[in-house]
Amino acid sequence: MSSFTFKPAKRQNVNLLIGLASGTGGGKTWSAMALATGIAGGKRFAVIDTEAGRALHYADRFEFDHGDLHAPFSPDAYTEAILAADAAGYPVIIVDSMSHEWAGDGGVLDMQEHELDRMAGDDWKKREAVKMAAWIKPKMSHKRMMQKLLQVRAHLILCFRAEPKIEMVREGGRMTIVPKATLTGLDGWVPVCEKNLPFELTASFLLMADNPGYPRPIKLPDALRQCFPLDRPIDEEAGKRVAEWAAGGVDAEAADWRREHLNALSLAIDMPDLETAKARALKAAEDHKDREAYKQFRALAAEITNALTPQA
Numbered sequence: 001m002s003s004f005t006f007k008p009a010k011r012q013n014v015n016l017l018i019g020l021a022s023g024t025g026g027g028k029t030w031s032a033m034a035l036a037t038g039i040a041g042g043k044r045f046a047v048i049d050t051e052a053g054r055a056l057h058y059a060d061r062f063e064f065d066h067g068d069l070h071a072p073f074s075p076d077a078y079t080e081a082i083l084a085a086d087a088a089g090y091p092v093i094i095v096d097s098m099s100h101e102w103a104g105d106g107g108v109l110d111m112q113e114h115e116l117d118r119m120a121g122d123d124w125k126k127r128e129a130v131k132m133a134a135w136i137k138p139k140m141s142h143k144r145m146m147q148k149l150l151q152v153r154a155h156l157i158l159c160f161r162a163e164p165k166i167e168m169v170r171e172g173g174r175m176t177i178v179p180k181a182t183l184t185g186l187d188g189w190v191p192v193c194e195k196n197l198p199f200e201l202t203a204s205f206l207l208m209a210d211n212p213g214y215p216r217p218i219k220l221p222d223a224l225r226q227c228f229p230l231d232r233p234i235d236e237e238a239g240k241r242v243a244e245w246a247a248g249g250v251d252a253e254a255a256d257w258r259r260e261h262l263n264a265l266s267l268a269i270d271m272p273d274l275e276t277a278k279a280r281a282l283k284a285a286e287d288h289k290d291r292e293a294y295k296q297f298r299a300l301a302a303e304i305t306n307a308l309t310p311q312a
Contacts, residue, residue, distance in 0.1 A: 014246040015152065019098075019204035019218075020234075021160040021191040027212030029055060029096055031234040032157045033062040034213075036092040038239020039155050039246075045092035046085040046154075048078075050100045065090070072106020075138075075145035086152040093152070096159040099192035101145070108194065111138035142194055150200065155246070160191035162206060186218050205234070257284060258293050265300050274304055 018035065020028040033055075036045040049055040050069045059066070069081050078101050085093045102108050116134040120126035149156060165180035165188055179188025184198035186206045191198060198204055203224055205215040213233030220228065227241040228234065261281035268274035278301040285294035 010248065013248065014202075015150075016155040016157075016242060016246050017149070017200060017202045018155075018157050018242075019160060019191065019198060019201040020157065020207060021162040021185075021189070021204065021218070022207035023162050023164070023189065023209060025209035025212060026162075026207035027233070028159045028207050030058065031207060031213045031215075032094045032096060032159050033058055033064065034233075034235045035239040035242075036064070036094055036155075036157055037062055038236035038241075039243040040091045041240070041243065043091050045094065046088070046090040047094045047096060048081045048085065050095075050097050050104065055094075055096055064094075069100075071100075071104065072110070073100035073104035074106050074111065075101055075108065075141040077106075079145045079148050082152060082156070083148060086154045090154055092155045092157065094157045094159065097161055098158040098197075099161040101142070102193045108138045108142050111141065139194075146197065146200060155243075158201070160193055162189045162191050164188050165190045184218065186216055203228070207234075257288070258290075258296075261285075261293075261297060262300065265297065265304060268304055268308070271305070271308055274301060274308060277301075 016039070020032055020035075022028040033047075039045075045064050047055045047064050047066050048069050049066060050073060053066075053068060055064075055066055067081060067085070069077060078095070078098075082093060082095065100107055104110075112134050115137055116127055116131065119130045119134055162185070165182070165185070166177050167180045168175050169178050170176070180190065181188075182190055184191060184195065184204075189206055189208075191204075198219065201219060203220050204218040205220070205228070206218055207213060208216065213235075215228050215230060215234050217228070217230070224242060224245065227245060228238050261277070261284055264277040265274065265281060268277050278297065281297040281301075282294060285291075285297055
């Protein structure tokens, strides 16, 4: 008899792997820190910084611990830094920037070039013959890194540089230059990274300099759409919503209706206002058959009643 067993599926303790990509001025570092603050729920998070300490520009605004990652930016170096942060118990780890693992000094592209030099030297005919074989070790190193990333307990936010790409297409009998269409980018902007990495992400967004911080979804599952409103910048509230979802709590839509009624109760300025908000909140909880929300609304209404009642 097989020892393999099954049990009912239940969403709980889902590890998030979120990607933020942008060119210069898109607001990816700020957005990552705001998102991490919300996900961490008041705890300090870790920032692995490959940008010569640029993350420290935000030290007065966000509470985090900082670590510099220097060249060579090999997959093994990234793995070591991320596993160290995970072992230290940080609830969220930001990597800014993940692009160096691919295109930075000592990254995968450099590793392939060095491997090519080792295998063929200046023999250009041989270099062409072994060009594909020179990818084996660098790509295996990247693959090992990804396997480790998918096993960490912390939530990961990966920042990527994005670059505009174009391609030639035939339209109306003429060749035309258009933004490159890809599954891992948006409107011709493509994250600088190994081509398969974006498919491992829970969600990913493009941020643009003309509207910094506002998410443009590259990959966004339906279950998370309510967590990331597209008409406002990524903020701490987005982090709180996605953390609640990841922990197995109410889904994003349910979290929104709860929050709406909690806000209405909190903003009541007198007893008639409070009674109206309370009635609506309890009715919504009954309609959703949510006993916990019903208790929460009643408890908050009682606290606000005491606050609004004149003391003898």
